[in-house]
Amino acid sequence: MDILTTVRHAAATAFVLAAFGTTPGSAQPAPKPTDPQIAHIAYTADDIDIKNAKLALEKSRNKEVRAFADDMVRDHTAVNVRALALVGKLKVTPEDNPTSQSLVKQQDAERAKLASLSGSAFDKAYVANEAAYHGAVNGALETTLIPASQNAELKSLLQSGLGIFQEHQKHAEHLATLVK
Numbered sequence: 001m002d003i004l005t006t007v008r009h010a011a012a013t014a015f016v017l018a019a020f021g022t023t024p025g026s027a028q029p030a031p032k033p034t035d036p037q038i039a040h041i042a043y044t045a046d047d048i049d050i051k052n053a054k055l056a057l058e059k060s061r062n063k064e065v066r067a068f069a070d071d072m073v074r075d076h077t078a079v080n081v082r083a084l085a086l087v088g089k090l091k092v093t094p095e096d097n098p099t100s101q102s103l104v105k106q107q108d109a110e111r112a113k114l115a116s117l118s119g120s121a122f123d124k125a126y127v128a129n130e131a132a133y134h135g136a137v138n139g140a141l142e143t144t145l146i147p148a149s150q151n152a153e154l155k156s157l158l159q160s161g162l163g164i165f166q167e168h169q170k171h172a173e174h175l176a177t178l179v180k
Contacts, residue, residue, distance in 0.1 A: 032148040040094035046076040048107040065123045123179045134169035
């Protein structure tokens, strides 16, 4: 199994387990997330990707990787600005939850691994993580977060974000074929 497949599988498994509120050995999924929980999950997922991209901008010297990381900072920051404006308008307080906490814990550990790498090893691992992470987040958006959201404006924001993040996933997967 190559590094991209391994990272993709680990990230997808962690995110799906967190998004469904299950743990290995648990047969019962948690109740569907509420809109305040969904808002927090979405904001957290974007914030994680911004942090990962900033690490890439610090460590990578690869022009394509740096351009991708710049795109991640720009696009995920823009989505979070829209999300904060929406929760302000709706007077909703995003609610921390086990999914958000699991995402942070898993990606903090992944970022620590990335921070220990340099050169092409860093570039390969960063791009592999980005492909896997976007795939997992996109899957959770499609199957759990968008269907569970009750507010039409939140649902629209999530759908808009999904389109952007699907392009990010494609870009990361393509970049993975180029980074040597």
